Amino acid sequence: MTATHESAAGLGEIDTDPAALHPITITVNGTTHRLAVEGRRLLVDVLRQDLRLTGTHTGCDQGVCGVCTVRLNGATVRSCITLAVQADGAEVRTIEGVAPDARTLHPIQQAFWEKQGLQCGFCTPGMVLRVQEILEQNPCPTRAQVREGISSNLCRCTGYQFIVDATVEAAERMAEGS
Amino acid sequence: MSQTTDSHADVPAPMAPHKDMKWIGKSVKRVEDPKLLRGLGRYIDDVVLPGMLHAAVLRSPHAHARIVSVDAERARRAPGVVAVLTGPEAAEQFGPLPDSGPAPDKHVWRVLAADKVHYVGEGVAVVVAENRYQAEDARTLIDVTYDVLEPVVDPIAAAEDTGNLVHEALGTNVAYERTFTFGDVAHDFADADLVVRDRLRWGRQTAHPLDTTAAIGDYDAGTGEMVVHTNSISMTWLAFGAAVALGIPSNKLDLRPYISGGSFGSKQFCWRSTVTAAMMSKITGRPVKYVEDRLDHQLNGDQHGSDRYYDVELALMRDGTFRSLKIDCVDDYGAYIQFGVGSHGNALAQVTGPYRITSTEYRVRAVLTNKTQQGAYRGFGADAGNWALERIVDKAAAELGLDPADIRRRNLIPPDAFPYHIPSGNMYDSGNYEPVLDHALQRFDYDGWRRKQEAMRAEGRKIGIGVVTANERSVYGATEFWFWFDDKDVPVKTTSTPEGVSMTVDTVGAVTVTLYSTPFWGNSSDTVAAMLAAEEFDVDPADVSVVHHGTKGGLPAAGPGGSRLTVMLAGAITGASKKIKDKLRRIAAHDMEVDEADLEWVDGGYQVRGAEDSRRSIGDLAMLAYLVKTALPDGEESGLAADFVYDHPHLTMPKPDRSDLGSFYPCVGHACHLVAVEVDEETGSVDILDYVAVHDSGTLVNPRSYDGQIVGGTAQGVGTALAEEMTYDAAGNPLVGTFWDYLIPTALDVPEVNFGHEETPSPITAHGIKGGGEAGRLMAPGALSAAIDDALRDHGVRVTELPATPERIVGWIQGHRG
Numbered sequence: 001m002t003a004t005h006e007s008a009a010g011l012g013e014i015d016t017d018p019a020a021l022h023p024i025t026i027t028v029n030g031t032t033h034r035l036a037v038e039g040r041r042l043l044v045d046v047l048r049q050d051l052r053l054t055g056t057h058t059g060c061d062q063g064v065c066g067v068c069t070v071r072l073n074g075a076t077v078r079s080c081i082t083l084a085v086q087a088d089g090a091e092v093r094t095i096e097g098v099a100p101d102a103r104t105l106h107p108i109q110q111a112f113w114e115k116q117g118l119q120c121g122f123c124t125p126g127m128v129l130r131v132q133e134i135l136e137q138n139p140c141p142t143r144a145q146v147r148e149g150i151s152s153n154l155c156r157c158t159g160y161q162f163i164v165d166a167t168v169e170a171a172e173r174m175a176e177g178s
Numbered sequence: 179m180s181q182t183t184d185s186h187a188d189v190p191a192p193m194a195p196h197k198d199m200k201w202i203g204k205s206v207k208r209v210e211d212p213k214l215l216r217g218l219g220r221y222i223d224d225v226v227l228p229g230m231l232h233a234a235v236l237r238s239p240h241a242h243a244r245i246v247s248v249d250a251e252r253a254r255r256a257p258g259v260v261a262v263l264t265g266p267e268a269a270e271q272f273g274p275l276p277d278s279g280p281a282p283d284k285h286v287w288r289v290l291a292a293d294k295v296h297y298v299g300e301g302v303a304v305v306v307a308e309n310r311y312q313a314e315d316a317r318t319l320i321d322v323t324y325d326v327l328e329p330v331v332d333p334i335a336a337a338e339d340t341g342n343l344v345h346e347a348l349g350t351n352v353a354y355e356r357t358f359t360f361g362d363v364a365h366d367f368a369d370a371d372l373v374v375r376d377r378l379r380w381g382r383q384t385a386h387p388l389d390t391t392a393a394i395g396d397y398d399a400g401t402g403e404m405v406v407h408t409n410s411i412s413m414t415w416l417a418f419g420a421a422v423a424l425g426i427p428s429n430k431l432d433l434r435p436y437i438s439g440g441s442f443g444s445k446q447f448c449w450r451s452t453v454t455a456a457m458m459s460k461i462t463g464r465p466v467k468y469v470e471d472r473l474d475h476q477l478n479g480d481q482h483g484s485d486r487y488y489d490v491e492l493a494l495m496r497d498g499t500f501r502s503l504k505i506d507c508v509d510d511y512g513a514y515i516q517f518g519v520g521s522h523g524n525a526l527a528q529v530t531g532p533y534r535i536t537s538t539e540y541r542v543r544a545v546l547t548n549k550t551q552q553g554a555y556r557g558f559g560a561d562a563g564n565w566a567l568e569r570i571v572d573k574a575a576a577e578l579g580l581d582p583a584d585i586r587r588r589n590l591i592p593p594d595a596f597p598y599h600i601p602s603g604n605m606y607d608s609g610n611y612e613p614v615l616d617h618a619l620q621r622f623d624y625d626g627w628r629r630k631q632e633a634m635r636a637e638g639r640k641i642g643i644g645v646v647t648a649n650e651r652s653v654y655g656a657t658e659f660w661f662w663f664d665d666k667d668v669p670v671k672t673t674s675t676p677e678g679v680s681m682t683v684d685t686v687g688a689v690t691v692t693l694y695s696t697p698f699w700g701n702s703s704d705t706v707a708a709m710l711a712a713e714e715f716d717v718d719p720a721d722v723s724v725v726h727h728g729t730k731g732g733l734p735a736a737g738p739g740g741s742r743l744t745v746m747l748a749g750a751i752t753g754a755s756k757k758i759k760d761k762l763r764r765i766a767a768h769d770m771e772v773d774e775a776d777l778e779w780v781d782g783g784y785q786v787r788g789a790e791d792s793r794r795s796i797g798d799l800a801m802l803a804y805l806v807k808t809a810l811p812d813g814e815e816s817g818l819a820a821d822f823v824y825d826h827p828h829l830t831m832p833k834p835d836r837s838d839l840g841s842f843y844p845c846v847g848h849a850c851h852l853v854a855v856e857v858d859e860e861t862g863s864v865d866i867l868d869y870v871a872v873h874d875s876g877t878l879v880n881p882r883s884y885d886g887q888i889v890g891g892t893a894q895g896v897g898t899a900l901a902e903e904m905t906y907d908a909a910g911n912p913l914v915g916t917f918w919d920y921l922i923p924t925a926l927d928v929p930e931v932n933f934g935h936e937e938t939p940s941p942i943t944a945h946g947i948k949g950g951g952e953a954g955r956l957m958a959p960g961a962l963s964a965a966i967d968d969a970l971r972d973h974g975v976r977v978t979e980l981p982a983t984p985e986r987i988v989g990w991i992q993g994h995r996g
């Protein structure tokens with residue numbers, strides 16, 4: 001049997017027209033950016049490549065692992081399956097916008113450090129942003145609630161236990177601090 | 179390193195755990211973490227070089243097909259495209275990838291397929307463009323004509339098939355076959371009261387770090403220098419293999435290590451992305467980044483785990499005493515066999531586990547099929563080996579009506595038998611196994627759980643308890659890769675697995691450690707190095723600077739793998755520190771005009787014994803070493819720097835007839851895992867109710883990060899036992915390719931692990947440390963399998979195949995219902 005692997009599209013069908021660029025305005029960690037992006041351009045690529053905020057990682061590019069998690073108008077989303085044009089007009093928060101300043105860690109980051117809620121650190125930015133959202137919604141979660149909450153995000157290293165420890169610790173610190 | 183063939187005359191008796199250390203044994207916060215927590219880790223895909231291009235690889239849709247033609251003309255004209263390299267073109271310009279398997283010329287392994295594709299996902303062309311979007315667009319414009327062949331999928335059938343071959347030049351699909359016999363197996367079997375037999379299946383899995391394998395090649399056409407920024411390949415002393423593939427002199431290649439989001443073994447042998455990025459940089463003269471996407475990684479990452487079919491026989495006495503063990507294993511290696519059967523060498527390091535078993539037979543057949551080839555995954559073959567042994571032990575306990583904890587206890591190697599040689603020849607350096615079992619049983623409240631279990635079962639709930647007692651060999655020796663072959667067939671009988679470090683103490687006494695192989699893979703290389711150096715110099719680990727050096731001009735180093743890193747860094751840093759401290763002592767003695775022997779190191783400086791106010795701090799002495807040449811003893815060089823290459827702590831050579839493989843994996847830890855599960859008979863789901871893990875890996879360096887390794891490895895073991903499987907259909911099509919269908923555990927799938935520790939120091943390593951990085955995954959599959967058996971004992975179910983997915987469990991229940 002002979003099979004030819006057919007190419008998908010002819011040259012003419014590829015959209016290379018610069019006119020296909022779409023103007024967008026996004027505010028990332030408090031700074032407003034005006035950009036022109038292709039319709040297909042992913043939010044994660046705008047953050048990582050155009051704005052050079054490389055703390056947002058990708059683990060699957062398929063919307064499964066949660067490694068690319070950012071907050072869009074306060075809610076966590078998967079930036080690998082969010083188009084940049086969908087973020088037009090939105091407020092985006094990435095891991096770079098979590099710590100109050102260059103010398104101080106956010107209490108969640110501090111708790112992750114003390115409890116070793118990370119090993120390779122690759123899932124960590126998405127995990128920290130997800131934990132922040134969980135604690136905003138429920139400042140005093142049980143371990144089971146934390147597990148359910150972070151089950152949106154995969155971590156291959158830690159087995160999650162110390163992430164749960166860190167989240168509970170962060171909740172306590174934040175309760176003391178407020 | 180000792181390379182004698184005599185036994186263990188040079189192995190000192192185990193020492194008592196030492197408790198007088200400043201940093202070792204403390205749960206220090208990791209020095210790597212602040213940057214990672216801020217998203218400033220600089221993983222390889224975060225790096226941008228000026229003028230950098232991006233690569234995408236076109237992959238075979240067929241498991242087995244001849245490449246008739248590859249037409250890339252339309253792709254070459256596509257927007258943004260700078261170069262396209264097809265498989266046939268690559269074969270003309272670049273050499274094969276480094277392959278230490280048997281007869282590498284008969285199953286030539288290339289970065290792109292040249293004449294035939296051997297599995298779905300094998301690369302056939304690379305496109306390089308200004309950005310990844312354009313590279314992927316252009317990839318779809320390449321026309322490949324294939325002559326599709328019958329796929330070779332079932333390894334059992336493939337082993338017998340001489341007509342349809344994955345590699346015609348090999349003349350068979352069996353890349354390697356050998357039977358080793360250690361001791362008088364026939365006699366022990368004849369003498370035994372009974373023989374328990376099992377047929378077991380360990381499914382194909384893969385490590386799946388969340389960060390894939392990636393590299394940036396940066397070739398300087400003027401100098402001929404090739405720099406590759408890479409998150410894989412830790413083995414400095416084997417980097418010449420990549421230079422050969424790339425056709426450049428070995429001393430013009432520099433592999434620069436980058437941190438990576440996990441490896442678990444999978445990045446150890448990953449030549450492909452490094453070579454892909456480098457060859458395309460050589461062709462274009464510009465930096466080229468190649469980052470595997472998840473599908474690239476799954477289908478073509480060279481890192482699938484063991485895929486084994488076992489026949490196991492255990493000969494034993496009616497009182498439960500084990501006598502002999504026979505293992506016959508077919509391993510489906512996929513289309514290539516890059517490291518030979520090293521993963522069976524690994525299993526042979528602890529083939530009889532923690533038990534007194536006097537003889538063993540081990541047969542392996544390594545079969546090639548049209549699938550992605552194997553790499554390393556946490557356990558490297560000893561994962562499957564431990565599981566198979568623990569399965570047969572459970573079957574023996576069931577047949578004799580013995581409690582699974584009791585049958586294990588009566589067979590454990592007693593503490594006075596160490597150092598202990600198992601039948602294959604490997605030496606276990608030290609151990610005290612029964613306290614580990616007792617500790618675990620008590621921590622779990624085994625008797626209490628047994629009572630609770632009966633009460634819950636009386637209510638109709640399917641509750642089961644599983645126990646394993648198993649070993650974790652650590653610090654591999656290179657002989658495991660070649661003792662499979664007769665001496666005459668081994669071109670270089672490699673015995674080195676070096677780990678080099680350089681250390682400096684600067685003018686003001688600040689310490690820097692340079693590592694030569696060790697990309698940070700989540701395994702705390704920097705924290706470990708900082709703690710070990712801090713222990714030597716009485717500084718704070720947070721103040722130690724750790725540098726990662728590239729391969730070019732570097733010391734030899736083998737990096738993480740086989741749970742060796744902490745042990746090897748301890749040896750190297752202890753050695754380099756001693757050189758520097760000896761020099762500091764000479765300078766101090768000279769300056770203080772006292773005899774060197776009268777000085778002692780106390781709290782970060784040298785003082786005359788007992789005279790605290792005579793102390794010269796490391797900073798004072800460093801100032802002299804760098805700035806006051808006239809204060810140094812005659813002939814003493816300025817500065818404070820030392821290199822040290824630590825090699826394997828205890829390697830002995832295999833006997834020529836291979837009746838004894840020598841000692842190659844000698845730092846042997848032990849663990850007991852206990853688990854209680856509930857199985858839902860209708861859905862087949864397994865709920866973990868309680869989980870205890872007690873480990874003994876010798877001296878603990880950083881207990882919190884050690885526990886992190888245990889719980890992380892245990893979680894991977896849960897995935898191994900219950901969910902993860904790389905499946906193929908009968909035509910060789912992979913049935914999983916994403917995290918939607920390759921199910922790595924979520925936070926809801928894994929237990930809270932209740933940890934316990936015992937510490938039996940190694941007599942042959944610095945500080946008595948043994949490795950522990952793989953330990954969790956080496957234990958959990960056996961414990962969970964046993965617990966499922968126990969839960970479903972009314973149905974007569976035994977877990978003989980992993981993963982024990984819900985579908986399989988329901989099928990087993992239905993099968994037994996008839």
Ligand code: FES
Nearest residue numbers: 059064065066080
């Ligand atoms: S990278 Fe976005 S969900 Fe995995």
Ligand code: FES
Nearest residue numbers: 119123155156157
């Ligand atoms: S810390 Fe490595 S994936 Fe979570």
